[in-house]
Amino acid sequence: MRRLGPALLAILCAAPLLVHADGNKQLQNVRGTVSYEHGKTSKHALAQSATIVLADSDFAITGDASIGAVVLPESSRITMGSDTRVQLAFFNQIQSTSAKFIIYQGTTRFKIEHPNGKPANYTFQTPTAQIAVRGTEGDIGVDGRDLTVNVYGLTDPNLPVVVTTEDGKKYALKAGQHLLASWVNGHIQTTIDALTEQAMTQFAELGAPVSDWQSAAQNVADNVTGGLVPSGIAGAVSGLGGFLHRSRSTAEATAAPNASPTPCATPKTSKVSGFLRKLTNADSQPSCASPSPSPSPPGA
Numbered sequence: 661m662r663r664l665g666p667a668l669l670a671i672l673c674a675a676p677l678l679v680h681a682d683g684n685k686q687l688q689n690v691r692g693t694v695s696y697e698h699g700k701t702s703k704h705a706l707a708q709s710a711t712i713v714l715a716d717s718d719f720a721i722t723g724d725a726s727i728g729a730v731v732l733p734e735s736s737r738i739t740m741g742s743d744t745r746v747q748l749a750f751f752n753q754i755q756s757t758s759a760k761f762i763i764y765q766g767t768t769r770f771k772i773e774h775p776n777g778k779p780a781n782y783t784f785q786t787p788t789a790q791i792a793v794r795g796t797e798g799d800i801g802v803d804g805r806d807l808t809v810n811v812y813g814l815t816d817p818n819l820p821v822v823v824t825t826e827d828g829k830k831y832a833l834k835a836g837q838h839l840l841a842s843w844v845n846g847h848i849q850t851t852i853d854a855l856t857e858q859a860m861t862q863f864a865e866l867g868a869p870v871s872d873w874q875s876a877a878q879n880v881a882d883n884v885t886g887g888l889v890p891s892g893i894a895g896a897v898s899g900l901g902g903f904l905h906r907s908r909s910t911a912e913a914t915a916a917p918n919a920s921p922t923p924c925a926t927p928k929t930s931k932v933s934g935f936l937r938k939l940t941n942a943d944s945q946p947s948c949a950s951p952s953p954s955p956s957p958p959g960a
Contacts, residue, residue, distance in 0.1 A: 684713045684714075684733060685713065685714040685715075685730065685731075685732055685733070685748060685751055686711050686712065686713055686714065686730070686731045687706065687711065687712050687713075687714050687718075687720050687728060687729070687730055688706075688709075688710075688711050688728060688729045688730075688731060689706040689707065689708055689709060689710050689711075689728060690709075690727040690728060690729050690739075691708075691725075691726055691727045692722065692723055692724070692725050692726025692727065692742075693705065693722065693723030693724070693726045694706045694720070694721070694722050694723070694726055694727075694728035694740075695720075695721045695722075695723075696712060696714065696718055696719060696720055696721065697718065697719040697721070698715060698718050699717075703721060706728075714730065714748055715748075716748060716749065716750045716751065717747065717748070717749065717750075718747070718748055719745065719746070719747045719748075720740060720744075720745075720746050720747075720748070721744070721745050721746075722740050722741065722742055722743065722744045722766070723742070723743065724742055724743060725742055726742050726743075727739065727740065727741060727742070727865065727866070728740040728744075730746070730748065730761075732751060732759070733753065734753065734757050734773055734780070735773045736757075736759075736770075736771060736772045736773045736780070736782070737770075737771045738761065738768055738769070738770050738771075739768065739769040739771075739866055740766065740767070740768050741766055741767035741768065741769075741863065741865050741866055742766070742767070742865060743765065743766050744763075744765060744766025744767060744768060745763075745764040745765050745766060746761055746762065746763050746764070746766070746768060747761065747762040747764070748760075748761060749761065749762055749785075756780070756781060757780045757781065757782075758780075758781045758782070758783075759781075759782050759783070760782075760783045760784075760785065761782070761783070761784050761785070762784075762785045762786075763784055763785070763786050763800055763802050764787075764802070765802055765803070765804075766801075766802060767799065767800070767801045767802075767862060767863050767865075767866065768784075768799065768800050768801075769797075769798070769799050769863065769866045769869075770782065770784070770793060770796065770797070770798055770799075770800065771796075771797050771870070772793050772794065772795055772796050772797075772815075773795070780793075780794050780795055781794060782794070784800055786800065786802050786807055787802065787804070787805045787807075787826075788802075788805050788806070788807040788825060788826060788841050788842070788843065788848060789807055789823050789824060789825040789826060789841055789848075790823070790824045791809060791821060791822070791823050791824075792821065792822040792823075792824070793821055794815070794816070794819045795814060795815025795816055795819060796811065796813065796814055796815065796819075796821055797811075797812045797813045797869055797870060797871045798810050798811040798812055798813075798821060799812075799860075799862075799863045799866070801862050801863065805842065805843045806840075806841070806842045806843075807839070807840070807841040807842070808838065808839070808840055808859075808862060809821065809823055809833065809838060809839040809841075810838040810855060810859060810860060810863065810873075811833045811834065811835055811836070811837050811838065811855075812835060812836075812855070812869040812870075812871035812873040812876070813835050813869070813870070813871025813872070813873065813876065814834065814835045817834070817835070820832040820833055820834050821833040823839055823841075825841060825848045825850060826848060827847070827848050829848070829850070831850065831852060833852065834876070834880060835871065835873065835876035835880075836854060836855050836873055836875075836876025836877035836878070836879060836880040836881075837852055837853070837854060837855060837877075837880055838852070838853060838854075838855050838859045839851070839852050840853075854877045854878075854880040854881040855873055855876070855877040855880075856877070
């Protein structure tokens, strides 16, 4: 019996992983070289099409020309492109579904679900910003301290993706929008535009999104003034889910004399190709002019 003790103990220790494998956080090798790190151990490679259960704080890593996927119990999926390193900081479903991922490098696609109507609260931390996601399909690209965020679809249009940069500014992204942020001379320069095919090139290996992003991008182009959201209204953007849906004409018609400043209007939504030009001119752009007060009536 003494000889059987260690063997039985090993089986009992492994049993939870075997029993809960189907209902836990899993890393899948979709293609190529996919590995994981647990604790302070070295990387462990996954065979083609193999799956392993992840614990909180584990790392998932992909190599060149490789794709991995982290699949969560409520059907949400984080797909990792080539040369990507992601840490699953935590995941729980005690009252609502919440999770935090840390993206150190590479490209990821998130497809966050709302199972049984329960709220979902996912956070993706990058070297440049934190991205808060609920019921959303989109992409995050991290290249050093350069950040790209594409939003393809929202389960609830009143729950935008909220990007909070390291300098404290907040940006609300609706479906059909993308954000570019980069550190320039110690400052974060950010621009927001309607999605284009060019903006999706970085994520081509992850395939086509499920959401109808073309219609969403067209709606954004027709109804939203493009460009940087001024820091002075960052709090208003995060609190007013419908702010980015206002057309320029509606905003001008309803603006109060002492209202907070609104974004400077531009004839067209800027293109991704103009990003570098915006970075070099960001500090020299004039501020929005306040409307002149109406003249007083005669005899007043």
